[in-house]
Amino acid sequence: MKLSSYRYSWTLVFGIMLTFFVVWGMAVSTVDAQNPKQGGTLILGASGDILSFDAYHYGWLNSRNQKIVYNHLVRYTHDNEVQPELAEKWDVADDGKSIVLHLRKGVKFHNGREMTSDDVAANFTRARSKAYGRHVYQMTLTIDDVEVLDKYTLKIFYETPTPAMFDTLSRLAIVAPEAFYDIKKTAVGTGPFRVKEWIPGDHIIYERNPDYWEKGLPYLDKIMFRPYTDTDAMVLALESGELDMIEGAPYKDVSLLQKNFSLNTGHPGFLFYTLYLSPNFEPWNKKEARQAVQYCLNRKAISDAVLFGTGEPTTSPFPPSSFAWQEKFELFYSFNIEKAKELIAAAGYEGGVKATVMACTAYPELAEMAQILKSDCAQAGIEFEIKNLDPAEWYPILQKAKYPATFSFASMGHLDPSQVVMGSVYRIQNNPLWGDKLPKAYQEAALKGQSIMDREERKQLYGKFQQALLDESWALVVARKSPIFAMTKSVKGFDTSVDCAMLLDRVWLDK
Amino acid sequence: MIAYILRRVLQAIPVIVITSLLIFMMLRAIPGDPAAVICGPDCPKEQLDAVRREMGLDRPWYTQYVIWLWRALQGDLGRSFINDFPVSELLRRTLPVTLELTFCAFFIAIVVCLPVGLVAAVKPRSVLGVSANYFTSLGLAVPTFWLGILLALFFGFKLGLLPVSGYKRVMEFSPFRFNPQNLKFLVLPSVNLGIGISAILARFLKSSLEEVLTADYVRTARAKGLKERVVITRHALKNSLITVVTVLGLQLGAFMGGAVVTEAIFRIPGLGNLFWQAVLKRDYFIVQGLVLFIVISFLVINLITDLVYAFLDPRIRYR
Numbered sequence: 001m002k003l004s005s006y007r008y009s010w011t012l013v014f015g016i017m018l019t020f021f022v023v024w025g026m027a028v029s030t031v032d033a034q035n036p037k038q039g040g041t042l043i044l045g046a047s048g049d050i051l052s053f054d055a056y057h058y059g060w061l062n063s064r065n066q067k068i069v070y071n072h073l074v075r076y077t078h079d080n081e082v083q084p085e086l087a088e089k090w091d092v093a094d095d096g097k098s099i100v101l102h103l104r105k106g107v108k109f110h111n112g113r114e115m116t117s118d119d120v121a122a123n124f125t126r127a128r129s130k131a132y133g134r135h136v137y138q139m140t141l142t143i144d145d146v147e148v149l150d151k152y153t154l155k156i157f158y159e160t161p162t163p164a165m166f167d168t169l170s171r172l173a174i175v176a177p178e179a180f181y182d183i184k185k186t187a188v189g190t191g192p193f194r195v196k197e198w199i200p201g202d203h204i205i206y207e208r209n210p211d212y213w214e215k216g217l218p219y220l221d222k223i224m225f226r227p228y229t230d231t232d233a234m235v236l237a238l239e240s241g242e243l244d245m246i247e248g249a250p251y252k253d254v255s256l257l258q259k260n261f262s263l264n265t266g267h268p269g270f271l272f273y274t275l276y277l278s279p280n281f282e283p284w285n286k287k288e289a290r291q292a293v294q295y296c297l298n299r300k301a302i303s304d305a306v307l308f309g310t311g312e313p314t315t316s317p318f319p320p321s322s323f324a325w326q327e328k329f330e331l332f333y334s335f336n337i338e339k340a341k342e343l344i345a346a347a348g349y350e351g352g353v354k355a356t357v358m359a360c361t362a363y364p365e366l367a368e369m370a371q372i373l374k375s376d377c378a379q380a381g382i383e384f385e386i387k388n389l390d391p392a393e394w395y396p397i398l399q400k401a402k403y404p405a406t407f408s409f410a411s412m413g414h415l416d417p418s419q420v421v422m423g424s425v426y427r428i429q430n431n432p433l434w435g436d437k438l439p440k441a442y443q444e445a446a447l448k449g450q451s452i453m454d455r456e457e458r459k460q461l462y463g464k465f466q467q468a469l470l471d472e473s474w475a476l477v478v479a480r481k482s483p484i485f486a487m488t489k490s491v492k493g494f495d496t497s498v499d500c501a502m503l504l505d506r507v508w509l510d511k
Numbered sequence: 512m513i514a515y516i517l518r519r520v521l522q523a524i525p526v527i528v529i530t531s532l533l534i535f536m537m538l539r540a541i542p543g544d545p546a547a548v549i550c551g552p553d554c555p556k557e558q559l560d561a562v563r564r565e566m567g568l569d570r571p572w573y574t575q576y577v578i579w580l581w582r583a584l585q586g587d588l589g590r591s592f593i594n595d596f597p598v599s600e601l602l603r604r605t606l607p608v609t610l611e612l613t614f615c616a617f618f619i620a621i622v623v624c625l626p627v628g629l630v631a632a633v634k635p636r637s638v639l640g641v642s643a644n645y646f647t648s649l650g651l652a653v654p655t656f657w658l659g660i661l662l663a664l665f666f667g668f669k670l671g672l673l674p675v676s677g678y679k680r681v682m683e684f685s686p687f688r689f690n691p692q693n694l695k696f697l698v699l700p701s702v703n704l705g706i707g708i709s710a711i712l713a714r715f716l717k718s719s720l721e722e723v724l725t726a727d728y729v730r731t732a733r734a735k736g737l738k739e740r741v742v743i744t745r746h747a748l749k750n751s752l753i754t755v756v757t758v759l760g761l762q763l764g765a766f767m768g769g770a771v772v773t774e775a776i777f778r779i780p781g782l783g784n785l786f787w788q789a790v791l792k793r794d795y796f797i798v799q800g801l802v803l804f805i806v807i808s809f810l811v812i813n814l815i816t817d818l819v820y821a822f823l824d825p826r827i828r829y830r
Contacts, residue, residue, distance in 0.1 A: 049788070051549075052594045059551045130561035135551055137558055184595035199604060200594055201788065202678070202780035228676070229775040229784060232660065237676045237778075240668045362791075392543030392793040399547060399554055410553075424553045 036493060036508035041222040045234045047248030049201055049227035052184035055173035056127060056134035061227075064247060064483070067501040068206055068223065069110070070173035070189035073101060073120070074166055076415060076498040078267060080321055082166045086115065086174055086190065096161030096453045101169075103152040108211040109176040110187070110194040117154040121146045122177040124156070132180075138422050139168040160451045163458065164416035171499070192218040192505035201227065212505075219493070219508035238486060244509070245487035245494070247502065251308040251365065257486045264485040265310060266500035269319020269414045271481035273302075273311070273369065273407065275357075276425050277474050278433050281404035283344075283353045289382075290473035292343035294333040296377040301335075303479045306368045311479040315470060317413040317420050319480065323455060324417035324462035332470050340380035352381035358406035359386065360394040366407040369478065373407075399424070401432035409481050414498060417462045418450035425475045433474060442468035512821075516814065523810045527803065531583070534802045535576050538795050545592045545793040566592055579799065588803070589796030591789075598800040601785060606804075609781035611681055612704070612773070613766045615697045617759070619705030620712055624755075627709065628716030632724065633743060643713070650710025659703040659776040666699060673698050676778040700777040704770055708762055715758050719751035726750075753823055760816035764809040 050061045055070050073087040087101040107115045124146045127136040144157040158165065179188035187195045190213065193206035204225040208218055226243070228234035231250045237243045238261070249257060257263060275297065283289040299313030315332040318325040344353065357373060359366035367388050374384040384405075389397070397403050401424070410426070412419035421428050428446045431438050445465035449458050469475065483500050493506040546563040547554065554562075563569050567578075579589060588598035631643035667675030679693040723729065724747055732742045771783035782801065789797035 051792075057549070057551070059548075130558045131565045133558070134549075135553075138553075138555070182595070184593075199780065200591075200596060200601065201605070201784050226677070226778065228778055229787070230778075233663065233676055233776050233778060236660075236663055236668055240671070240675050242674060242676060390543065390791055392545065392548050392791065395547035395551070395554075396542075396544040399550075399556065399559060422553065424555070427555075430555065 036219045036506070037510065038219050038508070039221050040219075040509040040511070041224055042220050042491065042504065042507060042509065043224045043226065043242070043244045045226050045228055045237055045243040045246040047228060047231050047234060047246075047250075050204070053187035053195065053198075054134060054183050055175050055187070055189065056132065056136045058135040058171075061248075063499060064501050065225070066173055066499075067191065067497055067503055067505075068193050069187040069191040069195060070175065071107075071191050072171065072173055073169040076166075076170055078321070078498060080323075080415065080498070082170070085170075086120075087169065092165070096163060096165070097158045098155060099165055100149070100153060100155045103154075104213060105152055107190050107213045109190055110209060111176060111178075112211070113176065115174060115176075115190055116151050117148045118151075119177055120174055121148050121154055122180075123172060123174050126175075126177075126180060127172055136168070136172055139164075139171060139419070143168075161453055162451075163453050164418045164450065167412075167415045167419050170415070193220075193223060196222075203227075214505065218505040220504065223504060235486075238488075241488075244491050245485065247483065247485045249484040249486045251306070251310055251484065254308050254310055254484060257484075261486045262489060262491070262494075264487075264494055264496065265482035266485070266496045267414065267498045268482070269321060269480055270498065270500045271409050271411045271483075272314065272317060272413065273366075273409045273478040273481050274425075275369075275373070275405065275407050275476040275478055276403065276433070277405050277476070278401060278403055279437075279474055280401070280433065281355075283347055283349055283355065283382075284404060284474070286347040287472060288343045288347035289349065289353070290476075291333075291471075292340040292347065292380060292382065293373075293377065294470075294473050294476055295336045295340035295343065296380040296382065297333075297373055297476060297478065298335045298376045299331075299478055301376070302369050302372050305372065306365050307479060307481075310482045310484060313479045315477050316466065317410070317426075317469070317475075317477050318417055318462070318466075319414050322414060322417055323459055324413075324466075326463055326466070329463075329466045329470065335376075337376070337379045340377070340382075344381050349381065352383060354383045354385065356387055356404050357384045358394065358397070358403050359388050360391055360408075361388050362391045362394075363409075366409075369407050399432070401425070407478075410475075411499075417458070417465075418446070421446055421450070426469075439468055439472045442472065519810075519814050519817075523807075526810065527806055528580075530806045531580065531799065531803055532576065534799055535579070535795075536572065538793070538798055539572050539575075543793045545795060548792045549592065579796070583800075583803065588800035591797055592794050593792055598796050601797060602782075602800060602804060605780060605782045605785045607680065607682070608678060608779060609766070609770075609783070612697060612700055612770065612779060612781055613763065615694075615701035616704035616708060616766070616770075617763065619701050620708035621759075623705065623709035624712035624716060628713040628720065628755075629743070629748075631713065631717040632720035633739075643717075647710045647713045647717070650706050651714070653706070655703060655707060655770075656772045656776060658706065659700070659773055662699045662703055663776060675699075676776075678777075678779045696777075696779075700770075700773050700779055703773050703776070704766075711762070712755055712758060715754045716751060719754040720747060723747045723751045749823055753820060756816055756819050756823065760812050764805070764812045 046061055048061050050065050051057060051059060071086050073085060074082050075085045077083060086104055086107060088104045089102045091100040103117055103120065109115055127133045128140045128143060130137060142158045142160055142162050144159045147155045149155055174190060175183060176188040179186055192209055192212050194209050196205040196207045198204045206223040208221050234246050235249060235253050238246050277284040277290045277293060279285050303309060303311055303313045314330055316325060316329045357370050359370045370386045374386060377384055410423040412422045420426050424432050428438065428443050442465060445461045445468060449461040449465060452458060487494060490509055490511040492508050492510050495503045497503055546559055546566055546568055550559050550562045567575065582589065590597050627643045627646055630639045634640040663675040666673050673695055678696045681690050681693045729742060729747055732746050771787045774781045774784040786801050
């Protein structure tokens with residue numbers, strides 16, 4: 001039956017109106033989803049408290065919280081491109097031995113004072129001090145001088161061409177010099193948030209920095225940081241709605257958290273797990289014995305059983321995003337017990353050998369890795385005894401290299417490859433394991449690689465570097481390490497820096 | 512009595528000094544280096560030495576001890592190596608938390624242990640008596656960490672009745688404020704701690720009461736025709752509480768060091784958490800300050816316990 005023209009007209013009008021409202025509603029919801037909401041308090045649980053607000057201390061949880069209160073001179077994108085931060089632009093000399101930094105104008109510290117090049121120079125002076133430079137000190141060793149040219153310009157001179165200069169600039173946080181005396185307890189930086197209150201062991205309250213130089217940011221009014229000493233209690237708090245987000249979720253809970261929460265695993269390749277074998281202890285004074293461990297170390301099993309698939313097995317200290325990465329070094333050694341047996345016999349231990357491996361209790365996964373190593377290498381005739389130590393006991397042993405073998409982790413291979421030698425066992429001078437007997441091929445490749453600017457040539461050199469490292473096998477790479485951040489679906493805009501520091505300036509709450 | 516108290520105070524002084532020296536030496540003797548914690552695992556030796564110099568750890572241990580003791584006598588317990596907070600301030604912040612938790616836990620313990628111990632002693636073969644015995648066995652056997660997680664999971668997560676973690680002050684003193692709404696944060700941790708303590712106290716009360724109920728004066732009271740309830744509450748119970756008070760005092764002294772496991776599970780920023788983190792990081796001044804505080808607390812609590820004996824048992828008099 002045909003509709004009358006009257007009814008047809010009204011049907012058409014109604015249909016058009018309905019379509020209009022549907023499309024408008026979709027557009028509004030899409031726009032709302034893309035437009036961050038201003039305000040709110042993010043309640044963040046962490047797997048431990050920070051040690052202090054010392055911007056030069058990257059240990060424990062300090063590094064992950066750096067970007068909340070501090071800025072650096074430059075920042076890296078996840079594609080390893082350098083971008084301006086407190087330095088707006090720069091001029092690098094062709095010989096790589098100096099750089100002129102042009103600072104952003106009008107940037108204020110949390111105490112209201114404007115940041116100038118004198119402040120940045122003072123930070124360099126502190127970073128270059130052995131007593132106060134902490135983790136940044138090692139990165140400033142090639143700096144010869146820092147000269148203030150004017151209120152917003154300074155020039156850094158290097159003793160040798162320094163292709164890794166931007167790594168230092170991306171890791172040196174700028175602190176108001178008048179706050180140096182109290183740097184552990186107070187954070188006077190230029191970051192998107194400032195510290196309102198810190199009760200050690202209980203909470204930190206960060207409040208929005210109203211003078212932040214990036215206009216419109218941050219979106220949040222406050223961040224409530226709550227440290228947990230028990231990660232199970234932390235996960236329970238997230239699941240029961242007491243927390244919006246957690247950092248440092250245990251690997252075993254990843255599959256559980258994936259169901260109801262969003263996960264972020266940070267920048268790939270920032271950290272990697274390692275096994276160090278000291279050539280100063282038997283049987284690791286024999287290269288064949290060290291190589292045998294490369295074959296009985298079951299990286300896949302560790303990645304699956306200990307890391308629950310969050311860190312891929314690898315033998316390369318460089319991630320795929322690094323120009324020094326080469327596919328052939330990604331899994332250079334395969335799991336092969338027969339090969340391990342041959343090598344341990346070639347080392348003179350046909351009847352088997354006993355050895356000790358250490359792990360630090362602050363990182364439970366290291367002890368679990370040791371268990372897997374013990375179980376697999378026993379089949380090859382290497383009987384490992386596991387020794388678990390707490391951090392205060394383990395750190396000095398690491399520093400003095402008084403271990404026969406230990407699980408650990410390292411970083412700095414994710415940016416400029418020359419930075420991997422910041423780690424003590426990779427050091428090319430005063431190496432704590434080798435002393436002056438560092439394998440020549442390794443040392444030559446690393447020395448040349450850190451002091452030339454040509455990328456292609458450097459790539460070749462780092463190929464030789466990795467070949468030597470894999471051949472000598474004193475620092476075995478096991479798997480990549482990813483921190484796990486879990487958050488409710490209402491938390492939007494979260495990201496990390498390439499150093500896995502939390503970027504909370506663009507986080508907003510969709511609730 | 513005054514003379515007795517003064518004598519106990521004077522006797523405490525050498526105890527405190529010797530304990531402080533022992534803990535000082537032990538901390539420096541155990542493996543581990545706070546400078547290493549601050550400097551980090553990849554710290555080169557020359558940098559580590561510079562950090563040790565900055566922290567004053569390059570001096571001989573006896574010099575360090577004398578400096579620390581001299582300052583402690585003036586009320587300065589030093590500063591945390593790690594975060595530079597004064598130890599006295601950290602103690603001032605965490606002590607009220609531990610006191611609140613301890614008070615609530617002991618309240619639960621006493622409320623539970625009295626009826627449980629009574630029933631177990633007076634009617635051991637009844638249903639209630641047998642149940643009371645089972646309760647005390649379970650309370651002693653169940654680990655605190657397991658019970659804590661279960662309580663948080665069931666009452667906090669599943670039922671949503673109570674918070675699974677966190678803490679807010681119930682009593683504040685400057686200005687004075689009573690915040691009863693914050694008691695909800697202490698319910699689960701107090702139950703977690705209180706169950707274990709109540710089991711211990713109930714056991715002691717039961718055995719002490721069983722012994723007292725066979726005494727001659729109790730037989731006389733029954734022979735006089737007094738009701739059983741009066742015999743127990745007015746005659747037997749008071750004497751049987753002496754053992755309970757002793758155990759209570761010891762437990763209280765122990766909890767002055769905080770309850771590490773419960774504080775970790777429920778995220779309570781008390782003395783236990785502070786102590787544990789300080790030991791882990793070899794934050795010497797915090798450990799020394801806390802141990803000093805615990806020793807003094809123990810001595811004070813023991814003195815109060817002895818005075819309570821005199822109240823409970825008129826035969827006990829101090830001169």
